[in-house]
Amino acid sequence: MTELEIILQNSLIWVEGLAALVSILxxxxIxxxxxxxFSYYLILMFLCEVMGKWGENFIDYNKQNFYNYFVIPIEFIFFFWIYAAKSFAKPKLFYVISVLYLLSLVFGEVFSTKKIIMSFSYTFGCLILMGLVIMEYYKQINSSDILSFNKNPMFYINLGVTLFYIGTLPFWTFFAYIKDYRDIYHIYFSYFLISGIVMYLLFSISFIWGKQSS
Structure with missing residues (x-):
């Protein structure tokens, strides 16, 4: 990694910790x-990143499997839940897309040979998330509270998810090819880290400025 990428990667972990701390406060x-x-999720994600960063110093584990089969599925399923089951009040939609995503994990395990990140299931999860993001933007634009969008925590969550998951979708989908073009790789990897930092800052703001409703 470049010096900038090391700085950004270390910053991302602590910004995740900041988001978790804000959610606790x-x-x-709530x-x-x-x-x-959402608070539980942010705390868990911070602990997972700490595990990913320093866990190998204390225990012997497979970091790639940890992310592929635990961290990333939790990320997708949580956002499926907060969008479909809560924001749209469509729990059946949540169950359907979650099952489809989990099936894509099995499919990716059977047919994929790229194990750094299972590109098929990650791409499929991001495509589902993209559809939910578009639906959320449509819902917000047509809401009677559109002038008070800054008080809606989903506005900040949706923007963060757009920048990070949707913005980096081509990077992870075509990672096996992009990694061979080092200039493009470093530019996109830096964006991945920066967008992650911005996303978790937006998650923090969703607690501070957003008006949560039950």
Whole structure:
């Protein structure tokens, strides 16, 4: 990694920690709302990143499998839940897309030979997420509260997901090819880290400026 990428990668971990801390500070206000699970999610993701960064110093584990079969599936399924089940109030949609995503994990394991990140299931998960993001933008634009969009926590979450997951979709989908073109790789990898930092800052802002509702 370049010096800039090392700085950004270290910064990303601590920004995730900041988002988790902010969610803890605001927990008393949301403990009786479904938003408390967003706090749990942010804390878990921070702990997972700590594990990914320093875990090998303490225990012997397969980092790639840890991310492919635990961290990344939790990320997708959580966002499927917060969009489909909560924002759109369509729990059946949540169950359907979650099952389809989990099936893509099995399909990717059987047929994929690229194990750094299972590109098929990641791409499939991002495509589902893209559809949910578009639906959320449509919902916000047509909402009677559009003038108060800055008080809607989903506005910040949706923007963060757009920048990070949707913005980096081509990078991970075509990673096996992009990695051979080092200039393009370093530019896109830097964007991946920067967008991750921005996303978690937006998650923090969703607690600070957003008005959570049960």
């Amino acid at each position: 605001y927990y008393p206000k 403990k009786n709302q479904y938003w408390k699970y």
